[in-house]
Amino acid sequence: MFKQITTLTDLMQWHQDNALEIGLVPTMGNLHAGHISLVKASLAQNPVTIVTIFVNPKQFGPNEDFDSYPRTLEADCELLKEALAEFENKQLIVYSPKSNDEIYPKGFQTAISVGSMTEKLCGADRPGHFDGVTTVVYRLFKISRANRAYFGQKDFQQVQVIRRMIKDLDLEIDLEMLPISRDNDGLARSSRNQYLSEDERAQALTLPRTLDLMTKILSENSWLNSGVELNKIIETTLVDSRWKYLEILDANLLEEVNENTSEVVIAGAFKVGKTRLIDNRLVKINYA
Incomplete structure (x- = not known):
């Protein structure tokens, strides 16, 4: 009914x-x-x-x-x-x-x-x-x-x-x-995606691809061993003014990662033209 x-x-x-x-x-x-x-x-x-x-x-x-x-x-x-x-x-x-x-x-x-x-x-x-x-x-x-x-x-x-x-x-x-629903190109589905031109959509894929790279690094290494590489990615990425934020936080508390953290969220916001898009990855970690 x-x-x-x-x-x-x-x-x-x-x-x-x-x-x-x-x-x-x-x-x-x-x-x-x-x-x-x-x-x-x-x-x-x-x-x-x-x-x-x-x-x-x-x-x-x-x-x-x-x-x-x-x-x-x-x-x-x-x-x-x-x-x-x-x-x-x-x-x-x-x-x-x-x-x-x-x-x-x-x-x-x-x-x-x-x-x-x-x-x-x-x-x-x-x-x-x-x-x-x-x-x-x-x-x-x-x-x-x-x-x-x-x-x-x-x-x-x-x-x-x-x-x-x-x-x-x-x-x-x-x-x-x-779980996040995605289009075939990997972009997270959003009602605001329709605002994107073809060129802007291509730019928007920077967001999921960056999160994928960081997820791979964190999945293959402990938190402490991956820290330098991840911080370098974040620092170089945020030079691009289209990024509104790119952070890794304790997924449960949304606070800084610590020795008690078992899962993190890698979260990013990226603005293309007038369209602000968000995405994230959840990753289980070994702290050390």
């Missing part, structure tokens, strides 16, 4: 009539194969999947692409219907709020801030971004009454921030992170 709901009142009425386990896939729409992989994972594990389609104003900075962010609700619904058709006896609810007031009622003033975890990587040059993310995700958790939520590894910092919020606030929801 496929159903589209546009008001909070109607969603609350649906909840009154249903008591099934729910998987939640929060999105801003303009869906691609990466989103659909999350939806299919939820459909496989839950009798009901709620996909939210909401371009969240609170996570965009004043000079970012909120106004121009692609809004393709009709096409998104068709993709979701195709995904649902692969499963029997499942329900898929699309919650696409007809206005911001459905998420943030008039007078809404609360923000959820996770702290130091949000001040690095993407948070370093996007102040307030993660407060907007955690606030909307908390709202969507409560509105959806979901048992599980599905996110992609591409936004790894976001996943870890939301995990921290879930733990700190004792939220009764499980978070599932799925």
Whole structure:
């Protein structure tokens, strides 16, 4: 069964009539194969999947692409219907709020801030971004009454921030992170990839190729033995102003790697023209 709901009142009425386990896939729409992989994972594990389609104003900075962010609700619904058709006896609810007031009622003033975890990587040059993310995700958790939520590894910092919020606030929801979905050339799928010209897309491949090189080095050596080579790559890479950051952090805490670290995240942000792209690799390590 496929159903589209546009008001909070109607969603609350649906909840009154249903008591099934729910998987939640929060999105801003303009869906691609990466989103659909999350939806299919939820459909496989839950009798009901709620996909939210909401371009969240609170996570965009004043000079970012909120106004121009692609809004393709009709096409998104068709993709979701195709995904649902692969499963029997499942329900898929699309919650696409007809206005911001459905998420943030008039007078809404609360923000959820996770702290130091949000001040690095993407948070370093996007102040307030993660407060907007955690606030909307908390709202969507409560509105959806979901048992599980599905996110992609591409936004790894976001996943870890939301995990921290879930733990700190004792939220009764499980978070599932799925691997990064990639195009054939290795570029991580993103709704913003459509902004890239052919030449810009070729430039953008610098991001995954650099992460692949660093992953290879770290996979073949201990952390201490690979440090000099990795630091050299980072220093020479960041000379290129297209790079916004390139860092290696403890994957669990998003802090500096130490002797207790067993897994790291190699994370990078790369801007081509007006398009900012992010990517990462998770690597198990031996410290020494």
